[in-house]
Amino acid sequence: MASAARSNNLIPEWNDLVYRGLWKEALERLHKTNNFPDFTGRVCPAPCEGSCVLGINTPPVTIKSLECAIIDRGWEEGWIVPEPPKVRNGQEGRSRWLGPRGLVRAAATEQGGAPGYRFRAH
Numbered sequence: 001m002a003s004a005a006r007s008n009n010l011i012p013e014w015n016d017l018v019y020r021g022l023w024k025e026a027l028e029r030l031h032k033t034n035n036f037p038d039f040t041g042r043v044c045p046a047p048c049e050g051s052c053v054l055g056i057n058t059p060p061v062t063i064k065s066l067e068c069a070i071i072d073r074g075w076e077e078g079w080i081v082p083e084p085p086k087v088r089n090g091q092e093g094r095s096r097w098l099g100p101r102g103l104v105r106a107a108a109t110e111q112g113g114a115p116g117y118r119f120r121a122h
Contacts, residue, residue: 009033011048011063018066027074030067035107038080041067 010029017026030037041064052060074080 009048009067014070015061015063015066018070023070023073024077024079026070027079030070037067038071038075041071 010033014026014029017023017029034040044064046064048063049060052063071080
């Protein structure tokens with residue numbers, strides 16, 4: 001696990017899966033730690049690339065490009081589908097976080113059975 005990856009992405013694992021041509025498995029591994037890599041991967045400044053150990057003597061792995069390629073392939077192949085909660089628990093969930101982090105928290109609340117509302121902090 002790359003320590004520079006804020007979402008604790010399993011970067012070496014999905015790198016290896018793509019290398020072996022296992023794109024769907026790479027997408028599943030990516031979704032284990034990030035339920036919205038579609039846009040978080042595109043807006044992230046990718047500090048993990050600078051901490052890639054290959055950068056010692058060769059160019060580092062372009063992690064951000066690879067993450068976007070995994071997501072794009074997932075959409076093209078139809079592997080990414082909505083996952084609404086099976087049961088609603090009658091509770092309400094609210095998130096005051098803005099941006100991608102707020103959406104991730106709202107989605108996690110949805111998976112728990114409560115509607116995930118987002119509000120502006122001010």
